[in-house]
Amino acid sequence: MPIATKLYASNVTSTLNSKTNSNNGDLIYVILIVIPVIKLFLYSTIHNQNPTTSTLQSLSSIQPFWWQLLFMLQKMLRLHFTTALSHFASKASPFPLTPVSVTVSRAIVCNNPTRFRSQMGSFSTSSSSSSKLLFRQLFEKESSTYTYLLADASHPEKPALLIDPVDRTVDRDLSIIEQLGLKLVYAMNTHVHADHVTGTGLIKSKVPSVKSVISKASGATADLYVEPGDKVQIGDLFLEVRATPGHTKGCVTYVTGDAPDQPQPRMAFTGDTLLIRGCGRTDFQGGSSEQLYKSIHSQILTLPKSTLIYPAHDYKGFTVSTVGEELQNNPRITKDEETFKNIMGNLNLSYPKMIDIAVPANMVCGIQSNPKQAEAS
Amino acid sequence: LRSQMCSFSTTSFSSSSSKLLFHQLFEKKSSTYTYLLADASHPEKPTLLIDPVDRTVDRDLSLIEQLGLKIVYTMNTHVHADHVTGTGLIKGKVPSVKSVISKASGATVDLYVEPGDKVHIGDLFLEVRATPGHTKGCVTYVTGDAPDQPQPRMAFTGDTLLIRGCGRTGFQIYTCSKLLEQRRKWVKV
Numbered sequence: 001m002p003i004a005t006k007l008y009a010s011n012v013t014s015t016l017n018s019k020t021n022s023n024n025g026d027l028i029y030v031i032l033i034v035i036p037v038i039k040l041f042l043y044s045t046i047h048n049q050n051p052t053t054s055t056l057q058s059l060s061s062i063q064p065f066w067w068q069l070l071f072m073l074q075k076m077l078r079l080h081f082t083t084a085l086s087h088f089a090s091k092a093s094p095f096p097l098t099p100v101s102v103t104v105s106r107a108i109v110c111n112n113p114t115r116f117r118s119q120m121g122s123f124s125t126s127s128s129s130s131s132k133l134l135f136r137q138l139f140e141k142e143s144s145t146y147t148y149l150l151a152d153a154s155h156p157e158k159p160a161l162l163i164d165p166v167d168r169t170v171d172r173d174l175s176i177i178e179q180l181g182l183k184l185v186y187a188m189n190t191h192v193h194a195d196h197v198t199g200t201g202l203i204k205s206k207v208p209s210v211k212s213v214i215s216k217a218s219g220a221t222a223d224l225y226v227e228p229g230d231k232v233q234i235g236d237l238f239l240e241v242r243a244t245p246g247h248t249k250g251c252v253t254y255v256t257g258d259a260p261d262q263p264q265p266r267m268a269f270t271g272d273t274l275l276i277r278g279c280g281r282t283d284f285q286g287g288s289s290e291q292l293y294k295s296i297h298s299q300i301l302t303l304p305k306s307t308l309i310y311p312a313h314d315y316k317g318f319t320v321s322t323v324g325e326e327l328q329n330n331p332r333i334t335k336d337e338e339t340f341k342n343i344m345g346n347l348n349l350s351y352p353k354m355i356d357i358a359v360p361a362n363m364v365c366g367i368q369s370n371p372k373q374a375e376a377s
Numbered sequence: 378l379r380s381q382m383c384s385f386s387t388t389s390f391s392s393s394s395s396k397l398l399f400h401q402l403f404e405k406k407s408s409t410y411t412y413l414l415a416d417a418s419h420p421e422k423p424t425l426l427i428d429p430v431d432r433t434v435d436r437d438l439s440l441i442e443q444l445g446l447k448i449v450y451t452m453n454t455h456v457h458a459d460h461v462t463g464t465g466l467i468k469g470k471v472p473s474v475k476s477v478i479s480k481a482s483g484a485t486v487d488l489y490v491e492p493g494d495k496v497h498i499g500d501l502f503l504e505v506r507a508t509p510g511h512t513k514g515c516v517t518y519v520t521g522d523a524p525d526q527p528q529p530r531m532a533f534t535g536d537t538l539l540i541r542g543c544g545r546t547g548f549q550i551y552t553c554s555k556l557l558e559q560r561r562k563w564v565k566v
Contacts, residue, residue, distance in 0.1 A: 139403070141405065141408075144405075314403075316433075316436055317402045317403035317404055317405065317411075317436060318400070318402060318403075318440075319400070319401045319402065319403060320400070320401070325443075325444070328443070329443045329444075
């Protein structure tokens with residue numbers, strides 16, 4: 001017995017080492033090799049002669065104990081390699097995420113070594129910064145809506161917020177938050193949307209601690225109302241609230257902080273106020289082209305030219321712009337105010353087909369009262 | 378004087394001689410990303426496009442014109458099966474553009490790249506890494522590993538590595554085991 005066990009262990013170790021080094025072939029072949037070796041050993045031990053002269057029948061009849069041992073070893077082999085397979089699989093499938101050096105040092109200070117894997121900076125800032133922005137731009141195809149995820153990845157709890165979540169992509173959003181080990185604190189909307197149902201209510205039902213945020217001027221129901229000049233804080237990051245009515249009367253733009261420890265370049269989440277090479281329509285929900293023009297010019301275009309513009313929608317496939325780019329290339333907002341109002345007054349856009357469903361729902365965090373249309377209980 | 382607009386910046390740029398202008402662009406029907414990279418600090422603003430799509434060529438060229446860029450290369454990570462590349466259309470409109478793909482792909486282009494090659498635009502460069510498995514000709518373009526190159530580095534993986542997924546392997550010759558092998562090598566780097 002001790003001899004057999006030693007042989008077993010020796011073969012397994014040798015084979016695994018070989019496998020790891022060469023990255024060759026299928027593990028099934030390992031099993032096919034090892035079992036015959038063990039059989040050979042057993043035959044030669046029992047009969048001390050050429051194994052080809054033996055038969056399974058004769059082995060069984062002569063030495064039942066050895067036969068039983070053979071089966072036991074086979075079971076051990078299968079169990080062991082099943083474990084080995086799952087080990088390889090678990091390594092291959094979620095790729096190891098190597099933290100950048102700044103994150104490592106912060107993580108050590110915060111005493112969270114077990115969370116190294118999920119700390120992945122997708123946007124890096126100066127080494128003097130005390131916060132580290134984790135940022136994702138996420139897309140909902142049907143309404144061409146962008147949802148934004150921001151988190152302070154250097155904070156021990158990794159507080160996070162979502163801007164303009166959509167109902168049909170809530171599961172995706174919450175899944176990535178869980179994968180990255182973030183704690184969702186706020187679900188914020190730039191305005192009451194007319195073209196999709198917000199995911200805020202669904203999110204709150206799944207994560208009750210989340211606070212919904214929208215401007216007071218929107219008239220919608222939410223946990224927290226923001227007003228111009230307010231700051232929304234997650235960890236050491238904050239977003240400044242700027243009133244940008246025009247697309248709707250309640251529109252706001254959320255801008256990253258203007259301070260040395262905040263992300264550079266700054267980021268402006270403009271909702272439907274300023275779009276890439278365009279702007280929001282002004283013909284519904286208390287919209288006003290005059291107000292929109294003033295909002296864009298006084299609240300967004302006054303930001304540094306390098307400020308990144310992240311809109312709520314894009315229909316041509318653009319993902320990001322800058323204040324400078326829009327100042328040079330936006331065909332609407334670069335016109336004088338009268339021309340702009342004339343352009344906006346003659347767009348002749350079709351009636352927004354979702355508005356009768358979306359607006360009533362979005363006034364209450366996306367909860368729909370008609371059971372036929374409800375997507376959440 | 379046209380302002381040089383940067384859509385992605387890092388601290389290393391303060392010491393860097395190049396300034397990356399980067400745009401990620403989306404084609405909705407095939408869910409394809411096209412990437413635009415330019416050296417905005419170079420007087421000519423040389424530019425390349427990765428994996429352009431035929432139906433969004435006008436958008437891409439329009440953006441390039443608006444930003445005052447000069448497109449030098451249109452590069453594909455592989456021969457696509459889910460959309461038609463915009464490379465030919467682009468060359469039709471801008472004859473000076475060179476098309477680039479891996480030699481292993483077997484496709485017809487102006488310039489073939491092989492593993493280890495570097496593609497330069499101004500002071501920026503992309504390193505070519507062979508990543509067959511989705512197709513036999515797949516490559517990944519990685520930004521340079523040097524102090525004057527963008528940080529963090531960027532890897533344009535084509536269909537080899539997707540976000541929370543990877544490319545299918547049932548077509549265009551290669552097998553799953555080869556893909557897995559490549560992924561392991563890639564991750565180790």
